[in-house]
Amino acid sequence: MFIDSDSDSDLEDAILLYSAVLAESIKKQKKKRQNKSIYLKKRQKSGRFARDFQDLIKDPIRFYENFHMDVITFQRILSMVTPYLKPKKMTRPTDGISPNQKLAAVLEYFACGSLQRHIASVYRISKQHFGKIIDEVSIALISALNEYIPPYDANVMINAANDFNYQWNFPNCVGSIDGKHIAIKCPPKAGSMFFNYKGYHSIVLLAVADAKYKFSYIDVGAYGSEGDAGVFSSSKLGKAMANESLPFPPDAKIHDKRLPFFFVGDDAFPLGKRLIKPYVPKRNQMLEPDKTIFNYRMVLPC
Template identity: 50%
Template sequence: MDILLLKRIETNAIMAAVATALLINDKDNKKRPRSCWVNPFLKERSKKGRFSTHFENLKQSPSTFFENFHMSFALFQELCSKMEPSLAPKVFSRPDSIRPHEKLALVLEYLASGDNQSHIASSYRISKQRIGPIIESVCVELCKQLKHEMPAWTKELMLKSAEDFENIWCFPNCVGAIDGKHVSIKAPARSGCEFNSNKGNHSLVIMAVSDAKYRFTYLDIEAYGSESDINAFTHCKLGKAILLDQLNFPDDKPRNEVMLPYYLVADDAFPLSKRIMKPYTSKNLTRKELVFNNRLGRARRVVDRAFGILSLKWKAVHRTNLCHPDRTKNIITACCLLHNYVLRRSPMEYEVSQHKVLDSLPEEFIQFRDRVQDYPKYVRDNVKDFVNSFEGT
């Protein structure tokens, strides 16, 4: 019993000594003064930061400014004037606070270059903890201010788009081209296989529709990388509305004395329906079917080219995004709206060229088999006849 009592006393003494040491150490830490309240490197933002030095020089060179921000200085000022009220501090802040035009400049440079956030932060002399919330808040505000660049679908908008497709790409009754694109991301923690794509990375899927001038008219970023294009299409609002024929398309238009509906063009991954036109896929195609596939391919490739221009100009979409998926969605949406905005305001500087190719082949008609499930094939066959006819060429 005496031995047990001695051991217990010894243990209590050790615990008391450890507690006393920790208490003394804690008091020493509390008394220790801060080396600095603000990092000296960040203090010199107004004198040596990228905005105060490099940005002012870029204004003197329009071409170099466009290379860095992918918009002219006039467009930058216009965009800044729209966003300044919402980006300005709501209450009085420190005199060295980040100004609205600085926030917009660093976010545009991040979206255009796709560079590491820590590198952008050090260039502008902003703390690494602050740049993430700045990027998210500016992207959200960009989506609000530029939402008119992707207006809601109306009959007038569809008819205008169909007219552009017929005049530029010689494809009738087409209101847009639809396709999906994978944007590589860093997989979030405990996400499992949700974001795994068939390309061996983790991604989000953009389901988008483009008009004949490479502008996006619809955007959905809700699908994960594990889903195919057809799954992403059938689960998005547009896909459900098209498959159920609930979208308010324009009235059918006569072609070669046949009433044909308006539709979207797509590749083999999408289902053939009344509102989705896809190419013939059999091995032994006739000459007319080959001409139809060629003409449809030219019309469909506008969405691929739109994605290509988007990835070229706004590399935050092209490179692996290290942000959380929710923030990544805001970044992608902001990039697509900026793409439409700059393309509408400065198409020549944005370096987009349109090519018009014409074909001229004889016509031939194919009879319709009177069954409801064959109607999409009937529409496709009549479009094939039209593009092979004298009027269609």
């Protein structure tokens, strides 16, 4: 058998060169991880929560600017979600992220709309870990605050209608419905599903608010390419209204006529017995005075 010594030498040189490059790459990655680890390890002394939170508590205006709520509300929410955020086992008690740190970081992320990378950096939490914390806190908020958005029943709707009538002089209205596009980074291989008519990628938040601007129904996650009417029709609320399974109260008497209870929305939503929207004037024509007054009354609570 003939052996080419030059080929063997070239192969050995290539292996040595590759090994040297790989070793240098591993060394750089290890050094980068060490530097990153040093930065994160200073969380309890130099992170935003340790450095600024107590000062923010003493400054109500700045606290509200950063978290979109006052200190009392933050503390109340913290007491409600803490049982859901406590670790099952404390493996690193000196470096653990407390429930109040998790809540503060996530609420600031929600309120300010900053990049995850930015919030994670100032709180000295790794980006990957912060992503998990967002999920954890979101689930905790849903679990702890679920009772604040009770399911619709006749009594809930009657109370909502009374508030609309008292606040806006608009009887039998149980809620104002609208959709909102929330910008996202387009997921891989999503095509045009999330691309909306405004020219960016989004998911749709469909929500109902009461007379006091509090949410009474939320549906989030529909594709941005869908219009408000499509999102509404495919939502649980839309389906319940379509098959008449939503527990509306009996029609109420208004000016000697019995009229149904209903939601109000803009022109993007489908008109129906339980969903009304403003009158639209015909081309080059003005609305009649009574319809103009109706639209004015309807726009106020919307």
